[in-house]
Amino acid sequence: MSDIISFLPLEIVLQILSHLPFESLLAFGETSRINYQSHILCFRCLRLGVFEKRTHSIISCLQAGWIKADQLGDIFPIERETGSDYTISIIRPKIKPTKHELSSKRSLKAKDARRRCPTDPSVMQDQTVRAQNKIFSRLVNRYGPSLVKLEFMAYDIHIESAMALGTKCQYLLRHLALRFEHQHIRDGNIKPSTWRHPAPCSIAWNLLIGIGQYKHIGISGLKTLILERAGITPWQLTMLVKKNPDLTVLKLKTCHGAQPDFLNWLGGIEQNADDLGDTDSDTAPGDRLEVLWLENCHQILTRSIEGHEDFADKICDTGLEWVRGLRNLNSLSFSKCMNLPSEYVERANKTIWKIPDVTLPFYNYEEGTPIEVDPIFL
Template structure:
């Protein structure tokens, strides 16, 4: 009997496949070459997390809001109404190395010539884990990247292989990208707690994602939303990435190396791109389409601390943050956890000059009347 589904129009096939759970979708893709092509185009939205331990995966998914406690029984969830999958992958542990010839056994049993070996689980280094995470990420993007519109990746960092997969498979069709590399709950193995307090190391992998130098034919250029947590991207690289995606309306950066005055002044039109000194002025700043800008847990937003400016008149009460004035489409601006900024300073600048509907202060502003917290049990 012939395969009847292959006789249907592709649009109808993709609509039918959108109702399948992820496991069934994979099984369908293995039935024939034509069905393989169809199932790779069916995946529109994907959230992928790769971790070393299951508990790391569970906490990360819950913190990011990718899933709820009721859904944790299933690592792959399907949201009704769109082809949207959340997949968590836990890396298998490395087999303990066998003791070398002549090595002294760690434990002996008294009164017996037999010795018992207690194998110790070998942990991957942080660099090894990043490579393994990106290897899996690359395999997934190589297969499904053509059809993806929304992609979120949760790991420890992005390397050149992962960036190359994004730059070649998701150039124009991807509209939403979230790279989440901040996991403060992971405190064991090769990862120190201080790892998550600062951005990841700088890397040339971002050059591949942007499409510069010898990668000029590559790069992502269709983003509407960009979210990055604990990213090692530099101010210049971040400038090039935003410039390559002119339709960007949502930019959320947390613990990001690139959030520095050089980038922010360019975004708000206070400085120009050094690579295009003769660019024509069309009256539009690079960030004129941004509606949401979050700069959270970023400690280098201002060159000088607020105290240097002293008491300022209303016309210049946002000194050091004048770039905000150029972002005329902003509806939401967040400085949450950027504790080097004064909440009073931000609040006054917004009331007097910016007038943005939603501004999230670095930390609560209580003045001299800070509330006293009392344990309800003692009341």
């Protein structure tokens, strides 16, 4: 069968391979060097999640819309969708110590044992992040050059996976989603409050931008960028968006970079030519954006809006003036941005912005309507 396929045009081979389940596609790639190259080219869209428990994986995939409830069968955690679009969930196995390791541990002093087996939650979480990113980087190093759409679920980004993205997904990748928020994970050494705040800032984001010693790498062809619980700084986010001028969809959730420095630049306000390069004064850097979501971001106001009810109509968007520069927006979301009054956003949109779809920070419930409360906040 392999010999027969080798005589077919590459376009037909890829069409055939697109109908194979994930395991069969990998097996085909191991049969010969030519088939190995063909199976790599077949990977165009990949969703990858790496978790500690199967339950965590299932809930995360359901919340992100990667899978549907009726797909939870025996074939999960590897679920193939249509064409060459693959959703893969990997559960990291727990490593059991050998008898020799157990006997050695008993002989260690208490202090030395604590040093060898740290119980600090932050240390253990860092080890988990490194392990998750190691798996991700191996896949990206192999399949990255052919990927058009890539989504990754884990606890945070690490330098190893950022390097893989910056070197293997430079030009062809159009859709990138990095999802690091998993509020359902409330056991083990991870506190529930961990997911309510952005991850720690990291130089790993510099590898996606391509600055300093990494100036020859970085992603530059994105049209969609989704960041959840990302520790990227406002400056790093500015540079990343600037490097991808064709970006039309930007979704930020619990993102550290969603601050006035970035938003003012995005909307064409207070641009610094020395730092950000030459720009068209009549067009804001974010003018191409059609979708902008800022969810659970609490530092987006550029100034106080106290007494906003008394603002004149022409300045009723004070604090969010940068929105005016995003002239092609069709969808804007401030979901869970609790420092923004809903009536303030609603008035600014009706009076000035006139964006077709705006999600308010929170809903105004009618008097007497019961409000459901998440048990974790009780």
